[in-house]
Structures are given as C-alpha cells and as structure tokens.
Amino acid sequence: MDDTPNSQELFLFLASTAHDMKNSISVLSGTLERLLVDTSPETSVQAGSAYPHMAHMLYQTKRLNDNLMQLLALYKQVGKPAYPFDVQPLDLGQLVEQVAAIERVLLQSRGIRLELDYDPGLIWHFDEDLVVGVLSHAINNAIHYTGDRVRLAIRETDGWLELRIEDNGPGYPPALLKAGEIAARGTAGGVNFLTNSTGLGLYFSSEVAKMHRHRGRHGSLRLENGGQYGGGCFILRLP
Amino acid sequence: MSAAPPSSTPPVPVTPAKADQVDWAGKHYLVVDDFVGVRQLLRESLRSLGARNIDQASSGGEAMGLLARVRYDVVLCDYNLGEGKNGQQVLEEARVRNLVNPSTVWLMVSAEKSVESVMGAAEHQPDAYLIKPITEGVLLSRLNRVWHKKQVFRMIDQAYAEKDYLRAARLCDAQIEVSKVHELDLLRMKARLMEKSGQPTRAREVYERVLEQREYQWARAGLAKIRLANGEFEQARQAFQGVIAENRYYIDAYDQLALAYQNMGKLEEACAILERAAKLSPNAVLRQRNLGNIALKLDNLPMADKAFRKCVSIGEYSIMKTPDAYLGMARVCGRKSDPKEALQWLLLAQREFGQEHPDIQLRAKITEGLVYHESGDFRRARKAGDELEAMLNASGERPDIPTCLELATLLFAVGVKDAPVELLCYVIRNNHDNPLLLDEVQAIFDKARMQEEGVAMIRASKKEAADLMNQGVLLWKTGKLAEAVAWMRDARKSVPNNQRILFNAAQIMVSHLQQQGYDAALSGEAYEILAHVDYLLPGQQRFAQLMEQLAQLQPAADGSGAATAAPAPS
Numbered sequence: 001m002d003d004t005p006n007s008q009e010l011f012l013f014l015a016s017t018a019h020d021m022k023n024s025i026s027v028l029s030g031t032l033e034r035l036l037v038d039t040s041p042e043t044s045v046q047a048g049s050a051y052p053h054m055a056h057m058l059y060q061t062k063r064l065n066d067n068l069m070q071l072l073a074l075y076k077q078v079g080k081p082a083y084p085f086d087v088q089p090l091d092l093g094q095l096v097e098q099v100a101a102i103e104r105v106l107l108q109s110r111g112i113r114l115e116l117d118y119d120p121g122l123i124w125h126f127d128e129d130l131v132v133g134v135l136s137h138a139i140n141n142a143i144h145y146t147g148d149r150v151r152l153a154i155r156e157t158d159g160w161l162e163l164r165i166e167d168n169g170p171g172y173p174p175a176l177l178k179a180g181e182i183a184a185r186g187t188a189g190g191v192n193f194l195t196n197s198t199g200l201g202l203y204f205s206s207e208v209a210k211m212h213r214h215r216g217r218h219g220s221l222r223l224e225n226g227g228q229y230g231g232g233c234f235i236l237r238l239p
Numbered sequence: 240m241s242a243a244p245p246s247s248t249p250p251v252p253v254t255p256a257k258a259d260q261v262d263w264a265g266k267h268y269l270v271v272d273d274f275v276g277v278r279q280l281l282r283e284s285l286r287s288l289g290a291r292n293i294d295q296a297s298s299g300g301e302a303m304g305l306l307a308r309v310r311y312d313v314v315l316c317d318y319n320l321g322e323g324k325n326g327q328q329v330l331e332e333a334r335v336r337n338l339v340n341p342s343t344v345w346l347m348v349s350a351e352k353s354v355e356s357v358m359g360a361a362e363h364q365p366d367a368y369l370i371k372p373i374t375e376g377v378l379l380s381r382l383n384r385v386w387h388k389k390q391v392f393r394m395i396d397q398a399y400a401e402k403d404y405l406r407a408a409r410l411c412d413a414q415i416e417v418s419k420v421h422e423l424d425l426l427r428m429k430a431r432l433m434e435k436s437g438q439p440t441r442a443r444e445v446y447e448r449v450l451e452q453r454e455y456q457w458a459r460a461g462l463a464k465i466r467l468a469n470g471e472f473e474q475a476r477q478a479f480q481g482v483i484a485e486n487r488y489y490i491d492a493y494d495q496l497a498l499a500y501q502n503m504g505k506l507e508e509a510c511a512i513l514e515r516a517a518k519l520s521p522n523a524v525l526r527q528r529n530l531g532n533i534a535l536k537l538d539n540l541p542m543a544d545k546a547f548r549k550c551v552s553i554g555e556y557s558i559m560k561t562p563d564a565y566l567g568m569a570r571v572c573g574r575k576s577d578p579k580e581a582l583q584w585l586l587l588a589q590r591e592f593g594q595e596h597p598d599i600q601l602r603a604k605i606t607e608g609l610v611y612h613e614s615g616d617f618r619r620a621r622k623a624g625d626e627l628e629a630m631l632n633a634s635g636e637r638p639d640i641p642t643c644l645e646l647a648t649l650l651f652a653v654g655v656k657d658a659p660v661e662l663l664c665y666v667i668r669n670n671h672d673n674p675l676l677l678d679e680v681q682a683i684f685d686k687a688r689m690q691e692e693g694v695a696m697i698r699a700s701k702k703e704a705a706d707l708m709n710q711g712v713l714l715w716k717t718g719k720l721a722e723a724v725a726w727m728r729d730a731r732k733s734v735p736n737n738q739r740i741l742f743n744a745a746q747i748m749v750s751h752l753q754q755q756g757y758d759a760a761l762s763g764e765a766y767e768i769l770a771h772v773d774y775l776l777p778g779q780q781r782f783a784q785l786m787e788q789l790a791q792l793q794p795a796a797d798g799s800g801a802a803t804a805a806p807a808p809s
Contacts, residue, residue, distance in 0.1 A: 030283070030284070123419060
C-alpha cells in the first residue's frame with residue numbers, strides 16, 4: 001500500500017467497515033452454532049427439516065467469513081513486508097485443537113467425520129492466524145465436496161512440515177488442478193486463480209505458503225487427487 | 240489463583256493434563272465490546288463453559304470503572320471500542336494502576352490481524368490476540384493455552400516484579416529444560432533480564448542462540464540494541480534498518496533507529512523515521528512526544544506543532560499522558576512569537592499535572608523563561624529567572640540532571656549568577672565520576688564566561704563527593720561496619736543522587752546484614768537505596784548483583800532464619 005492520503009483514507013474506511021461486518025458475521029455464525037448444538041435432529045421432530053438448512057447456512061456464513069478475511073488480508077498485501085506477519089513457535093497439538101474447534105459444529109451438523117493424524121508434541125514455526133485460516137478454509141471446502149469424511153494429516157519430512165487435507169469426494173476438477181500446478185511453480189502471480197471465487201481461497205493460501213521462509217526456502221501449495229481416500233488432497237508445505 | 244501448583248523453587252513441568260483441570264466456571268469475567276451482539280455472544284460462550292460471574296462493558300471508560308472495583312480473572316477486550324479509550328489503552332491503564340493481577344488472563348479481540356500484535360514493544364502486551372469470529376471451542380482452547388503459559392512464567396514474573404533479575408534468569412534456564420514449546424519465549428525473557436542486569440554480553444549470547452534456530456526479528460533487534468548501547472551507532476543503524484526491511488510493522492525498531500540517528504547527530508533522519516513510525520502506529524503518546532521534541536530541535540515548527548497536539552489529544556484517553564507535550568506546545572508558540580498562547584499551555588500543564596508531577600511548576604517556569612528569552616523579551620525572561628531562583632532557594636528538591644543543565648543555561652543567559660552555579664555544583668557532587676557530564680558542565684560555565692571559576696568549582700565539588708565516599712569505604716574496610724553504615728547514611732543525605740555513593744551505601748549495608756545478622760529495617764533501607772539508583776539509571780550490573788544478595792538474605796517464609804553463607808570478613 002502506498003502512503004498517499006487517499007489510500008490511507010480508503011484503508012481506514014475499509015478497516016472500520018470490516019470491523020463492523022466481522023461483528024455481524026460473528027453474531028451470525030455464533031448464533032447458528034448455538035442453534036445447531038441445541039437442536040439435534042433426533043431430539044426434536046419439527047427441527048428435523050430446519051436442521052440441514054441451518055447447517056448449510058453455517059457453511060455459507062463460514063465461506064463469507066473466509067472470503068472477507070482473505071480479501072482483507074490480500075488488501076493488506078499478504079506476501080509482502082507490508083503485512084503484519086508474525087511467526088511464533090507452536091506445537092501441532094495447539095494448532096490442530098484450534099482448527100478442530102473452529103470446524104466442530106459444522107462437521108457435526110453435516111454428519112462428517114474429521115480424522116486426525118499428527119504428532120501433538122511436534123513444534124513448528126509459523127504465523128498461527130494465517131495457517132489456521134488456510135486450514136479451516138480448506139476443511140470448509142472439503143466438507144462441501146466430500147462424501148462422509150475429511151482427514152487432516154500433518155508430518156515432518158526432510159525439514160518440511162507437510163499439512164494435508166484429504167476427502168473422499170469426487171476430487172478436484174482438472175481446471176483447478178491445473179491452477180494448483182501454476183501456484184506450485186509460483187510464476188504466474190496467481191492470476192489464473194482469480195477466475196472464480198474458489199480461486200480467491202487458493203490464491204490466498206499460496207501467498208500464505210510463500211510468505212513462510214526459512215534458510216532460503218519458502219512454503220508452497222499443491223492440489224492433487226488421490227490420497228488415502230481417493231478424493232481431493234490440499235497440501236500445504238512449510239519450511 | 241486457586242489451581243496454582245505449590246510455590247516451590249524448582250520448576251514444575253506443566254503437562255496438558257493439568258491445563259484441562261482449570262476451573263473456568265469459577266472465574267470472574269469481564270467482556271468489553273461496543274457491539275451488543277458480540278457481548279451477548281461471548282457471554283453465552285462463557286456460560287457454556289459454566290461461568291456464572293460475567294460483567295460487561297460497552298466502552299473503555301465503563302471498563303475502567305469496573306476494573307477499578309472488581310479483580311477479574313479473565314478480561315476479553317475488543318481492541319476497537321469506538322469513541323474514547325481503545326482496548327490497548329484500557330490494558331495499559333489497568334496494568335499501570337495495578338487494577339489487574341499478574342495472574343489475570345487478558346485476551347485482546349479484534350476484527351482482523353492487528354499491527355499492534357507484532358509491534359515488538361514488549362511492555363503491556365495482552366496474553367493473546369484473538370481474531371473474530373470467536374467460537375466457543377477456540378475460546379476455551381486459547382484460555383487453556385494462556386493459563387498454561389502463565390504457569391510456566393509464574394515464578395519468573397514474580398522474581399521480575401521483585402527486580403531480582405538474576406534469580407529470574409536462573410528460573411528461565413530451569414524452565415527451558417522442561418517446557419520446550421516455550422523455549423523461545425523463555426530465551427527472550429532471559430535476554431531481557433540480562434540487559435536489565437547490565438550484562439549485554441550474556442544477552443547477546445541468548446539472541447545468537449535464538450538466531451541459530453530461526454530468523455526472529457526480535458532477536459535481530461535485540462542484538463542491534465546492544466550495539467546501540469555500546470556506542471556502535473552505525474552498525475546499530477544498519478541492523479535496525481534490516482529489521483524494518485524484513486517486517487515493516489516492527490515499530491520498536493523505528494524508535495530505536497531514531498535513537499541511533501540522534502546519537503550520530505543526524506536529527507533530520509531521526510525525525511523522518513519517527514514520522515514514519517507515527518504514521519503506522521499513531522496512538523503512542525511517547526512516540527509523538529519524541530517526534531515533537533526532535534522537530535522542535537530542528538525548528539520544524541509545523542511538525543512539532545502537529546506531534547505535540549496529537550500527543551495531547553491521544554493522551555486524553557491514555558495513562559501515558561505526559562506534561563512534556565504541553566511544555567512542547569508552549570515552546571512552539573514561543574518560537575512563533577505568540578507568548579500569550581504559550582502561557583496558556585503552561586497554565587493548562589500545571590492544572591492537568593499538578594498532582595502527579597510535583598516539579599511541574601518549576602518546569603513550567605523554566606519553559607516560560609525559555610519562551611521569553613527566545614522571543615527576545617529580555618525583561619520578562621529576567622523576571623522568570625529571578626522567580627526560578629526564588630523557587631530553588633525555597634526548596635531543597637532539585638529536578639533531574641537534564642532539567643538542571645537546561646535551567647542553569649537559561650539562568651546564566653538571563654543574567655542570574657548564584658543559582659546556576661549552585662545548581663551546577665549540585666550536578667557535579669552527584670555525578671563526580673561521570674567525565675562526559677563534567678565536560679558538559681564545564682561547557683556551560685565557558686559559555687557564561689566563567690571558565691576559570693568553573694574549573695575550580697568542578698574540582699572542589701568532585702573532591703567533596705570523593706571524600707565522602709572514601710571515608711565510608713575506609714571505615715568499612717577497617718571493619719568498623721556500624722560506623723560505615725552511619726557515615727554512608729549521612730553521605731546519602733548530602734548527595735542524594737550520587738550513584739557511586741548510593742551503590743556503596745547499599746553494599747556496606749549488605750555486608751552488615753551478612754556479618755551481623757538480618758535486620759528488617761536495615762534491609763528495607765538498602766532496598767530503598769537500590770530502588771532509587773535503579774530509578775536514576777536502570778539496567779546496571781551492580782544493581783542486579785546487590786538485589787540478588789539482598790533477596791538471599793531475607794529470612795525464609797517459615798521463619799527458619801536468614802540464609803547463611805556470610806562471607807568471612809576480610
């Protein structure tokens with residue numbers, strides 16, 4: 001962002017609007033989560049038909065929140081020194097606990113099982129808010145396309161932390177896989193991502209990946225089909 | 240804290256299982272947000288953790304009112320609170336006024352990633368920053384994490400609060416062994432402790448150990464600060480610029496870089512860098528003040544005016560509020576040849592700060608003299624000078640050293656003779672072993688065409704202080720401990736701000752305690768002396784060593800008597 005008075009003003013305006021929208025989304029998603037927890041389809045007959053609708057509303061609300069967060073972060077220039085990037089050491093137990101806590105109600109309401117495979121004691125260095133944002137966005141997405149389960153698997157290989165989100169849905173369409181390849185090469189500046197709304201999430205995620213640097217290496221994002229369940233695999237690698 | 244482990248000295252490894260046992264239901268909560276929907280949502284989330292005592296505030300002012308009355312265990316505070324204080328200002332004021340316990344968990348909530356969360360200023364940080372929306376599960380997991388970390392730091396924070404920095408550093412070492420996930424936080428704390436106890440070499444080792452693991456900008460900035468303190472200004476400048484290039488929001492590096500430029504005599508550059516920092520983080524009172532002061536030195540009146548005014552306006556909601564901004568505004572008005580408005584700022588300063596700053600009258604009068612002197616009104620400047628002389632004669636209290644020098648310079652300039660000479664002698668007696676300061680004093684005498692008198696005064700005042708100290712040390716070395724203590728007590732009365740003498744007084748009292756046994760009154764006196772030296776110049780090695788020795792002499796809580804190990808009298 002440049003420092004001309006105009007952009008400064010626009011930025012302040014955006015920030016205060018975002019603050020307001022976030023409050024609304026907070027109340028919306030918080031209320032939905034509460035309603036979903038309080039009314040399980042088995043206990044209440046008349047809730048039966050409303051329940052899946054509420055579950056879908058929660059999914060859409062989370063999408064709205066993810067998109068807003070990503071737009072804001074990109075406006076603040078994720079990937080450039082201008083973003084308040086903040087790397088801290090964190091054990092994977094804490095990371096996964098965060099992500100699972102964010103997704104719990106949505107998973108439950110959709111009847112989807114989240115399988116976890118990770119070493120809770122492993123410590124890694126990353127920007128927690130950004131990585132939690134990327135993972136929960138990827139899980140939200142997987143929830144929408146999967147059959148009945150989603151897997152979050154994290155392991156260390158050759159000095160890299162590999163975070164995989166796999167589902168047992170039909171997998172990514174070819175166009176998206178291609179976009180993923182371009183992201184992995186990191187050359188096209190992500191322009192191809194921006195042809196649809198899913199693209200924003202991928203572009204954001206690959207920028208977050210690249211922002212994590214250590215000893216001359218930087219993180220990356222990869223999409224593939226297959227994995228343990230044969231569905232879509234979203235793979236984030238951090239140095 | 241109800242669930243705290245027993246307070247034994249060896250570190251207690253805290254396992255996640257323990258964190259699960261935290262009784263969140265029994266805690267007292269405060270929720271601060273200007274949006275009623277969010278307050279209700281957070282209250283509901285807390286209720287489902289079992290919480291019963293939940294208070295709410297919709298503004299910073301309301302939050303302060305509640306914090307003043309109730310000791311909360313957990314505060315959930317939005318950063319953005321609309322008009323009035325913001326969340327950071329509420330936190331600062333609550334900490335400075337001691338309205339929260341060290342064990343209080345403070346979570347700062349914001350709509351998006353805030354600049355403040357990475358600014359790098361170690362003071363007055365919340366325990367965690369949370370980004371909206373906050374679900375119940377996230378809230379619980381963050382509460383547990385913070386609680387867990389507070390357990391790891393509990394003993395260290397306590398030693399830190401008691402200013403026993405060396406004990407705190409040993410506790411850090413012990414905790415690093417048992418809690419790997421907090422290793423970097425513990426190392427950061429340890430480096431800070433080493434700086435505070437005047438051991439920059441050991442602080443540097445800690446920072447280098449961190450950098451072997453990862454490129455952390457706070458460690459780079461730490462190394463740069465050590466260079467700055469060492470007088471390696473050019474290397475410090477490069478290092479701070481490197482930190483800023485890596486992380487534009489590491490605001491602390493801007494402040495330090497400005498300091499490096501100031502030390503290199505490059506005021507223009509210092510001013511420019513503070514201006515950039517003030518743009519990124521405009522609500523820091525002290526940064527605006529520093530910017531105003533430098534701009535004033537550069538005679539950049541529009542910028543000084545803007546910075547001081549901003550400082551006054553944000554000070555309205557901040558505990559960091561400072562009279563310097565008001566005095567600065569008066570100087571700006573004086574330079575603009577508007578002494579009338581200058582006087583109004585001075586009146587305002589005295590009205591606003593009369594209570595917390597007993598020296599405000601004197602400082603306002605000095606500024607008045609400067610304003611008249613600079614605007615060429617020599618008659619009124621002289622009158623202010625005479626009034627200052629009368630004020631000095633009426634009170635034995637003297638302002639801090641920079642103010643003394645400023646005052647002496649002004650008094651000479653307006654034609655007053657005796658008061659500035661007395662003031663400069665006071666400065667020398669209290670700093671007889673500081674050659675740089677003695678040069679400065681001599682320069683003031685020279686400017687007043689009193690070169691030879693200056694030389695003689697400095698020599699006499701230096702000798703006076705040295706004699707006082709040597710006699711005390713002689714009594715001590717010849718084993719006359721009681722007399723040495725009495726002598727140093729008197730010496731301290733005649734030169735209350737001489738750090739050498741104060742350190743020696745404390746040292747002799749410590750020997751007395753070690754050899755003649757513990758005595759609460761004497762120990763208290765030694766603590767008082769050390770607190771005063773630390774106030775005069777923080778971060779000295781001798782302070783840390785004496786604080787540690789004094790703490791070891793305290794009788795154990797179970798009444799088993801003072802620690803032994805008194806060294807043999809030599």
